[in-house]
Amino acid sequence: MDPGNDGKRTRREFLKSAVAVGGTSALSACLGVAESGDGEREPVPTGVEEIRTLPDRQHAWRDRIRLDQHSNALLPRHQILFYLTLDGSGPPDQGARETVESALRTLDRAYERSHEGLLYSVAYSPAYFDRFEDSLPESIDLPPPRSLSDFESPDLDTQDTLVHLASDRADVVLEAEEVLTGDREQANGRAADARLTDAMSVDSRRTGFVGPGLPAERQGEPEGIPEGGPVPEKSPLFMGFIAGFRKNQASEEYVTLKEGPFAGGTTKHVSNIRQRLDDWYGEQDFDERVTEMFSPGHAEEGLVENVGESLGASSGIERFLDSIDDDAEEFGRVGHAQKNARANRDAEGNVLLLRRHFESTDEDVASLHFPSLQREIAHFEGVREAMNGADLAEISPAIRQRVNNGILEYIFVERRGNFLVPPMKLRSLPPARP
Template sequence: MRFDSARGIERRDFVKAAVAIGGTSALAACMDRERGDESTTSTSAGRKSESAEFPQGDPSVVPDGQHRWGDYLVRDAHGNTVLPQHQLLLGLSYESDAEPTAGEREQVAAAFETLDRAFRWGTGTRTGAAINDGLLYTLGYAPRYFERFGAVPDQLDPPEDVLEAVGEDRGKANEHDALLVLTSDFGSILLAAEAALFGETETVNGVRVDATLEGVFERVDRRTGVVGKGLPAEKLDNDDVPDEAPLSMGFKSGFRDSLPPEDRVTLQDGPFAGGTTQAVSRLRIDLDRWYDQSHGDRTAEMFCPAHDPEDVGETGSKLGGDSGITEDDVDAIDEHADEHGTLGHSQKLARVRDDDFETPILRRSEGVATDAVDGTEFNFSSIQGTVADFVETRKAMNVDEYDVDVPAERHGIVDYLETRSRGTYLIPPRDDIALPVHR
């Protein structure tokens, strides 16, 4: 592959590969490729020192909730939030056998404050931003971490129990203590943040690195992914993926009606009020079998048999800001099963919406895995008030939840997915980001 241009497909492929590889050499190469984009040299959109490649941040204006991303994401013409293109997930192991010390907490807090000074929170205060040249992240703690020093928060179910509850193998549970999710439209921002957190650089985007996670957390797992229009078609070895599709199964997601407000998934009381819970999965998709079907069949299975494929469009773009799923579609599940022999994924998930017809979970990642060997895996993450909300949503996908005569291969998308791993985490509010303990 030729890398003779800083733009276009060659540059995007290079950046994806660099983020997947990681390390300071990948960071330097990635920065060289992305430096050609004029958005990295713009000074009108944010404060930037002479040594900074991207607008710098201000810790005093970063929201109290780590998961408060909604106001700092790019939005499309229909008002749908657009997730940043690059994602990096780091599984972490707490290195000490003793309860966290005040010194360790100060160290961790200072390390993330460095990131907040180095990069602005997502798009910052800009309205109508077309690109996310900042950084968004969450640091969540697993049940096994809390078990070591006290009680597991009531809202946090162990991943083994989640797997069993949805009919999957308990052995596929993640085993790390914490998970750090970083995301941005620029791969070099993720690599720079990772390097700063683990002591691989003395400065990050013009800010001196005075504290790291070294000696407190060890990286034990590293996953990468991409999401966005055209990226799955570039990444995947499948000519049937639509060129403009933002996700590997062809249709876009993140419609306004299918994403609850952040307040809906925020803990309202208790020791971690202001935080949330997170479920993170690595899934494999049988794309060959998915694309062996017609566009009409895929539309019915992804959305609802009542959806007209012409009204949906090749990638769902014709739906605009609304998925088109209604309470009538939920009520018609038995009728659709008899008439069409098919049930839709979105239609099934709508069964667990609340009295206001809002979904209980907020999806935050559906990125094509760039570190996967066969290229057919993706990272899925969601935040919700309790992990039980995720369980109920996931169970709504299962075939045995419905007393209808519909074969598994026509029962939404569940039959095309294989779970490789799952993890559950509590994302504390920012004041408790550093090694919280629950009594």
């Protein structure tokens, strides 16, 4: 895995997978690239001494990332998810809580809370809260993860803690990782006070990337993407379209818990979804892909150009919801966004889910890490049920469990986990009833 001296191409190839590979050699390679002409690392903006100057919500990312010209969020390019297990059984003690808090404060001081520095959040599973005698307040909907369709059997993530790191800079996520869980003693030039692994052990490390160019650049590597480079250069995702238009996403405010000790927090469902895109690119033409991703109406009216920039700030899916049963009959196909949007609004028309998914080539397989934030896990489960499209399969014989049913033919759920993202003040090993 050493980049070696075999010429620039080898080094570039190595850098592409540096975050996936991880460890000190990957970090050194990235730091090498982050050096400007004078051999110094391109500066990383530093963080704050006073944690109270940071937002109360760990999930407050939108004001701290890039937006496109329609104010659609552009998620940080490089991301890492760590699933950790607490040492020992029973509830954590005060010592462990202080260790975690000082490890996190190291990050707060070292890196600006932004896409140019580091965005991160720490979340806890139902299994973690089971360590306490008291249960979570009743107003919090955080069931254990479960299978959400008849045709999936995911591994369930029941580790205690999920740490999510994100930055536009690969060297920053790798360095933060080494500081939290490795033996790096400095974060952006500042001494690390404690490491997360003094209180917990890493059970699983998952990585990914998102944004124009990155999937195309990596498409030759993983299993699941056909040969011939079908992923468009400008696509932020392997499937070739932009996702997460501003008006099709819940606001951070909407997904925030409003009352009780965890007010300011949110719930997070994270799935991992393997992709097999041979037929997506090999057997479907562009209009068929638009039909299956958005709706038959989007294809008929030519609403989607290239990777979907023509849609602006909204997929415009609302216009195609009432006609979904007719579409099923007439076209023998329905769209992914069209199905999901049916269950993704409250009575006032507010969107329920804030999706923040990114691509992965972990284990050399094309997959998607899919964090979704919502006030209740039930909101996510409701949308997923709508996505299963069982009702539509009853309308048209052409629509089956996985065929002509949005994008279900090409995606396979491998893992699911549910977490509570507490507000900042409870981010370090919170009790179930603070």
